[in-house]
Amino acid sequence: MAETANSGIGMPQLDISTFSNQIFWLVVTMVVLYYVMSRVALPRIAAVLADRRGTITSDIAAAEEYKLKAQQAEEAYNKALADARAEANRIVEAAKAEMQAELDVQIAKADAEISAKSAESERRIREIRYSEMELVTEVSKDVTNDILRVFDAKADSRSVTAAVNARLKGGA
Amino acid sequence: MASESGGLSIKPMDQFQVKALFGGDISWYTPTNVTLWMALTVVAASALMIYGARGRALVPSRAQSAAEMTYGFIYNMVKDVAGHDAVRFFPHIFTLFMFVLFANLLGLIPFAFTTTSHIAVTAVLAFTVFLSVTALGFILNGTKFLGLFWVSSAPLALRPVLALIELISYFARPISHSIRLAGAMMAGHAVAKVFAGFASALGAAFFVPVLAVTALYALELLVAVIQAYVFTILTCVYLRDALHPSH
Amino acid sequence: MEGDIAEMGKYIGVGLTAIGMGGAAIGVGNIAGNFLSGALRNPSAAAGQTAMLFIGIAFAEALGIFSFLVALLLMFAV
Numbered sequence: 334m335a336e337t338a339n340s341g342i343g344m345p346q347l348d349i350s351t352f353s354n355q356i357f358w359l360v361v362t363m364v365v366l367y368y369v370m371s372r373v374a375l376p377r378i379a380a381v382l383a384d385r386r387g388t389i390t391s392d393i394a395a396a397e398e399y400k401l402k403a404q405q406a407e408e409a410y411n412k413a414l415a416d417a418r419a420e421a422n423r424i425v426e427a428a429k430a431e432m433q434a435e436l437d438v439q440i441a442k443a444d445a446e447i448s449a450k451s452a453e454s455e456r457r458i459r460e461i462r463y464s465e466m467e468l469v470t471e472v473s474k475d476v477t478n479d480i481l482r483v484f485d486a487k488a489d490s491r492s493v494t495a496a497v498n499a500r501l502k503g504g505a
Numbered sequence: 506m507a508s509e510s511g512g513l514s515i516k517p518m519d520q521f522q523v524k525a526l527f528g529g530d531i532s533w534y535t536p537t538n539v540t541l542w543m544a545l546t547v548v549a550a551s552a553l554m555i556y557g558a559r560g561r562a563l564v565p566s567r568a569q570s571a572a573e574m575t576y577g578f579i580y581n582m583v584k585d586v587a588g589h590d591a592v593r594f595f596p597h598i599f600t601l602f603m604f605v606l607f608a609n610l611l612g613l614i615p616f617a618f619t620t621t622s623h624i625a626v627t628a629v630l631a632f633t634v635f636l637s638v639t640a641l642g643f644i645l646n647g648t649k650f651l652g653l654f655w656v657s658s659a660p661l662a663l664r665p666v667l668a669l670i671e672l673i674s675y676f677a678r679p680i681s682h683s684i685r686l687a688g689a690m691m692a693g694h695a696v697a698k699v700f701a702g703f704a705s706a707l708g709a710a711f712f713v714p715v716l717a718v719t720a721l722y723a724l725e726l727l728v729a730v731i732q733a734y735v736f737t738i739l740t741c742v743y744l745r746d747a748l749h750p751s752h
Numbered sequence: 753m754e755g756d757i758a759e760m761g762k763y764i765g766v767g768l769t770a771i772g773m774g775g776a777a778i779g780v781g782n783i784a785g786n787f788l789s790g791a792l793r794n795p796s797a798a799a800g801q802t803a804m805l806f807i808g809i810a811f812a813e814a815l816g817i818f819s820f821l822v823a824l825l826l827m828f829a830v
Contacts, residue, residue, distance in 0.1 A: 343828035344518055346624045351523040353533035355625045362543040366604055371596035374554035378576045381561050388563055518828060586803060681814040688817035735810040738803055
């Protein structure tokens, strides 16, 4: 292999005669690549990435909003449910109260009727008792007058009545 | 050289020869295989970054996703390694990465020419990085850039010695930067060529070296990407030193 | 005869430079192994340090590549 090295093939990396060529093309390549990358490729990709980041951010914000809305809807639902329950309770209470009032009125009416009837009965009992008393007084007067006539005593009707009344009162 | 007269005639370095495309001598403007493969590098990089990402879709296609991942990968590397104020050099570093990456990968195609296996190419890249970073350091920081060599955390007596070591290592940067890339590319291709040469020499047992070359090819694919990554990340490290010279 | 001895010395030198690549291999393995043991202790911090891993590997590997280059120069250029 030493012969080949001497003939210049040995290690192509050390062949100085090709250096200028390689360096020239390298510089051309790097300049072209730099302009292609920095002017076309990188701004595009940066724009796409920024776009995606923006979309993701706004999507997340929208999702937050929807979540909030869902929460609000749930709250409204719960509130409606509670309202309905309260309303139902209120109606039940009202019905109960109405029935109670009705009942009270009926009871009061019944009480009034009963008391009226008992008052009537008492009045009539009293009436009956009073008429009996008058009858007794009448009879007593008549008997007294008869007795006085038998005994031929003189007495006016007024004093007899007073005496009978006093006697009846004292006896009663 | 007994081997050369026999059946085993492997010339692993022939693949690195620079040849004129249309014959004739090679002068500085002659279109050579260097021109061809560098042009293909530009085409391949543009194909990925422009044609692949042409849809500009919100939900990317596979090629667009690859282009965007490359973009994001290099962007984050520049930002994390070299700092936020290095982002304005992102296009330059991205160009460098794309060139090295696609030159390495295209070089793995059989019968291809690997432009990055040539010291001349990688040295120009590395010295361009070195000179521009050094100039940038002096433009941005003035003489404070020399603080890079004056390790203020070391004991005072040690500092001149350290400064000398730092200075030498600083100037060794472009050399190691360029030789690493060219050497890794050259080594892989030369070894692959040697193994491939064994295949023709071994006759019936040819499949053993073919399997070896297959395994080596996978390793070379990894090396091609890692070397592009390393070349770029070292550029970022040097850039960070230029932007923030204080240790 | 003299040429043959010079040739022999050249190839011995090439073989010796290959030892340098072994040293680089040890260095790279050391870096990767230490990174792995550190990463297993603190996996959450590992992701941020892969860049440092590759930089370290690159520095260690460069020296092996230098020895490879010396070998190539001896083989083909001297």
